[in-house]
Amino acid sequence: MENRVQTRRKAHIISHTHWDREWYLPYEKHHVRLIRLMDTLLDTLKRDDEYRSFFLDGQTIILEDYLQVRPERREELEQRIKENRIFIGPWYILQDAFLTSSEANLRNLLIGHQDAARYGTISKVGYFPDTFGNIGQAPQIMRQAGIGNAVFGRGVKPTGFNNTVADSEFESSYSELIWEGPDGSRVLGILFANWYSNGNEVPTDEAAAKEYWDRKLADAEKYASTNQLLYMNGCDHQPIQTDLPEAMRVARKLYPDTDFVHSNFADYLAALGGDELPAHLSVVKGELRSQRTDGWGTLVNTASARVYLKQMNQHGQTLLEKVAEPLAAIAHGLGRGEQGKGQGQEATLGSYSYPHHLFTYAWKTLMQNHPHDSICGCSVDEVHREMVTRFEKSKHVAESIVDESKQLVADAVDTSGFARFGEEALPLIAFNTTGWKRGGTISIVADVRRIYYREGLSPEEMISRLKALDLGGRVLVDAEGAAVPVKVEDLGVQFGYDLPDDAFRQAYWARQVRLTFAASDVPALGWKTYAWVKSASAASAAAPEAASIVRGERTLDNGTLRVEVADDGTLTVTDLASGHAYRDLLVYEDTGDIGNEYMYKQPEGEEALTTRGLAAEIRVACDEVYRATIEIVHRWAVPASADALFEEEKQYAVYFPERKAQRVAETVPLTIRTLVSLEKDGKGVAVRASFNNQAKDHRVRALFPTDLQASVHRADAIFEVAVRDNEPAAEWQNPSNAQHQQAFVDVSEADLSRGLTIANKGLNEYEVLRDGRNTIAVTLLRSVAELGDWGVFPTPEAQCLGDHEVELMIIPHEGDGAVSGAYAEAYQFQVPWTSAQTGAHQGQLAPVGAAYAWEGEGLAFSSLKINEKDGGAMLRWFNLRQQPAELKLAAPNASVYRSDVLENRGEALALGADGSLSLPIGPCEIVTIGVEATK
Known part of the structure; x- marks a missing residue:
């Protein structure tokens, strides 16, 4: 190659194994093979000094998985890592970047660094060997992590199929390139042009x-820009090549010039x-998604394989990063001079410590579902059954953190102003853990009264007294005493219990109500106080009559948006400020799918059903002052499955773009x-759709012209x-041009x-x-029957039969x-409201307040958490636009640093004189x- 510097040719052989933790075998079967591999690796390193080193796939979870079974080899493992014979990090797992949230990508990198640091070394390699496409911001993330390569x-x-690589025009002239992110950050990119x-x-045989x-030398030189040639000695679950030193001696004998x-x-x-x-490597910018290909090998449709997993993941990520972390950070700040105190109130010493250990455990449990073969839904059924359990485990930890921290904050809010409404006032705190001021419908379940077993009454007497409780004459008021329209649902008498830190569990019976109302102007990263009250003065606080949102049988109108429903259930949504109407929204579409968990393939010549x-x-299903709902029911029928030819094509692993199967006539x-x-x-107009899927081999989408x-x-x-093109590149042949969001x-x-x-939750x-x-077009369901890729792996549970809700x-x-x-509305749509009941008491926090106040046009708030190193609050934003912006942050009585x-x-x-940044x-x-905080 004419541009190659004429130095002596060097073949760098890097031993590794690409360890898919679970994929075509269930986790524990892969786990058993991992133990055998690691045992062999340690034995080889001990026996053979010429076997210099091994790269442990860039993910520290391998260490955890190994030591879970082989704790007696920890010291030996640590020694080999310290000797730079085993290279670890920088990730915890090798995630699918597009299907895991922004913050999940960073927690993966942060926890991977923390784990590797405990062994004394971190491999600073931006390692993305098999990610199904690469995110545009990877160069900036790598640079901020001190990594200059990818x-x-x-x-x-x-x-393509079975990870084969093909010759074609592509964006870089060489396997070495400059990868530039949208912010201008650059890293040296190394493409596995001939795969890893x-x-x-x-x-070791000379002839072979x-x-x-x-x-191999010709293949590498074909793409390399220098005489430094990279050879990856390993593959998926590849055992250790223990005779590699001998193979290299043979190679040196055969090629003295290398x-x-x-x-x-x-x-x-x-x-x-x-x-x-x-001097002039090709510069590749932004996302790397194989757009200049025929479109059949992008693996993009893993974004819709087993949609239920994506929904559980979205819920779990959001609960951790957008609810539990900010609430725990606010609770941690109590007594540390945080923002949001009432006028003239002094902070008191808080005892709550941010539970880093619990967050790490919850994140690790969640991230065990984030490898590309896991979250992508492209493994055998046993893998994805175990994922459901992990999602639940992580969620339960997050919920425990939320329950504790929200109550600590609620109990620190000054609710003494509600005492004027009498002893039966029930103060309630609405938390907005998003980064923008928020309003919306919130439901709070409140205990009107509890009777504990410790009070000595029989269960029958407790229940009788609670049933007799009068719930009449009560209204909901805000912190100013203004009445708020509310829907009250009597939930009757319910059993409950407390788990004190210093006593045995305390059981009780309670009379419960559900209060549903429109919360308004709740500060970003903040709270707003309400109370359900009963007193003589409450009569004057009766909520004013409010106009209904319903306009006739098929129209909703809140003064900002008008929604009209046509006979076929399609919507016309009018932006009343501009008068612009969007028509024919929410058509449902059904097509056949004879592809697999990786890629969608519609039967040839098929017309979509809609x-x-x-x-x-x-x-009209709901007509309340805070919200109105229209129910639309489509009684539809779709083909039951693909035909018999499809079974034959799957059995003999016919490459999915070449399949000829059709769907059956039966519906x-x-x-x-x-x-x-x-x-x-x-x-925005919220859409919640539910259905019971009884069909196989198909895809359901919602269409919004x-x-x-x-x-x-x-x-x-x-x-x-x-920013993505609507029209694919000239090389694109796949009729579908699906994308990630x-x-x-x-x-x-x-x-x-x-x-x-169009915003979504886990779609x-x-x-x-x-x-x-x-x-x-947003995919709601994709039903397929096989894993695909390199063999025949039936996955009947990927048909996703049964109930679904989107x-x-x-x-x-x-x-x-x-x-x-x-866009802020779309981000908030994914984040649930949080609420807590408390008593009427004085407190260090104002009835309406926030942990931090900020502003910045075009900026999106991403996270609030506590730094494990120094105990300070970490706040993160990102610029949504490709133009400069300015962040303004109120930070009185604090010191601030860039991280x-x-x-x-x-x-x-x-900081300015007013304590602002x-x-x-x-x-x-x-x-x-x-x-x-400085005081």
Whole structure:
């Protein structure tokens, strides 16, 4: 290659195994093989000094999994790591980046670094060997973590069936390239142009070695920009090649012009430095998603395989990062001079310590579901059954943290003002743990009265007294005493118990009510106090009459949005400020799917079935002052399955793009019950659809025509609102052009004058259709029958038979969605309200307050947690736009410093005279600020 610097050729052989923790075998069967592999590795390193080192796949969880069974070998393992013969980190697991949240990606990196640091060394390699596409912000994340490289296998070169690589035009001239993120951060990219197994199973026989190396040296030189050639000696679950030193001696004998070294990433990357690399490597920008390929090997449809897993993951991630962490951080701040104290009130010493250990455990348990073969839903059924249990375990830990921390904060809020309503006042705290001011419908279950067993009454007497309790003459008021319209549901007498820290469990019976109302203007990262009260003065506080949102049998109108339902259940949503109407929204579509867990394949020549024109049953299901709901029922029928040819094609592993199967004529019912809701002050239309899936081999989507003129659209990705083309590249052949999303997808006019955002909860796949209407199609269900990839692995549970429920929100907006608040609305849609009951008492926190107040046009708030190193609060934002922004943060009585994704202390930041911070934020920048109370 003419641009290669003419130095002596060196073949860097890096031994490794790519350890899919679970995939075509259940976890424990892979686990048994891992124990055998690690035993062999340690034995080989002890026996053979020429076997220099081994790269442990960039994930520290392998150490945990091994030592769980082999604790007696810990000392030996630690010694080999300290000797740099086993390289570990920087991740906890090798995650699928697009299907795990922004913060989950960072927790993975942070916890991986923490685990590796305990062994005294961290491999600073941006290792993405088999991620199903790579996120655009990876260069910035790597740079903030002190990593200047990214080693990856997918995204800029065709990778197809069984991970075969093909020759084609692709974005980089070499296997070495410059990868640039949207903020301008750059890292050296190393593409596994011949995959991460190009140095696997090196022969020791001279004749075989000659044939092997003639081919391998030519393959590597074809793409390498220097004479430093990389060979990965390993593959998926690859056993240790114990005779590698002998194989290298044979290679050196055969090729005296080549230096064969048993290398490692640090040495290989160092060898690339200096004058080795060409001056003008190709610069590849943003997301790496194999867009310049035929589209059949992108593995993108793992975003819709086993949708129930994605929904559980979204709930678990959100509960940890958007509820438990901020509430625990606020509770931790009690007594430490945090924001939000009432006027003239002094902080008292708090005893709550941020539970880092519990968070680490909850995150690790959740992240055990984040490897690409796990969260992608592309493993055998046993794997995904175990994932459900892990999701539940992580959720239970998060819920325990939430319950404790929210009560601590609630009990610190000054509710003494409600004493004027009498002793029976029930103060309630509504928590907004998102980064923006919030309003919306909230339901709180409250105990009107409890009677404990310790009081000595019989259960019959306790229940009788509680049943006799009069619930009449009560109203809900806010902290100012103003009445708030509320729906009261008597839940009757319920059993409950306390678990004190200093006593045996305390059982009780309680009379409970559910109070549902519209909370308004709850501060970001803050709280607002209400009370359900009964007293003589409460009569004057009766809630004023409020207008209904319902306008006739099929129309909702809250003064901001109007929703009209047609005979076939489609919606017309009108933005009343602009008068612009979006029509034909919420058509359901059903097509066959003869693909697999990795990729969708519609039968050739099939016409999609839709609910367009199908008469729907329509009725008003809820008409309250805070929210109104219209129920839409479609009684539909779809083909029962694919035909007999499909069974034959699966049995003989026919490559899915080449399959000819069709669907059968027999149909089964598909009844979809949709609840379309509009809240009193809502800026979006909530959609909740439920159905029982009885069909196999098909896909169900919801369609939202935008009728907006745009050649690009925007999708929420990892610390980025990614801008993507509506039309695929010229090389694209796949009729489907599905994409990944996190919280939303948005189509806006080219001048950003208006747009339509469709938000979701755990529905990670969408497509902007090339139908002349720029329709947003969101996948609700994909039913498939096999794993796919390299063999025959039936997965009957991937058909996802049974009950399903999905949630979306339709958000019309004027102007840029990042500025208008549409994207903030979409982020808030994923985050549940949190509430707590407390007593009437004095407290150090104001009735309405917030932990931190900030503003910044076009910025998205990402997280609030506590730094384990110094106990300070860590706050993170990212710039939604490719233009500069400014962050303003109120931080009185505090010191502030710039941090990074690993929560390291950086430069001190100066505050203004009023205790506020003004900080310029670059385009698409991720910024983390540390805040420490000074008194």
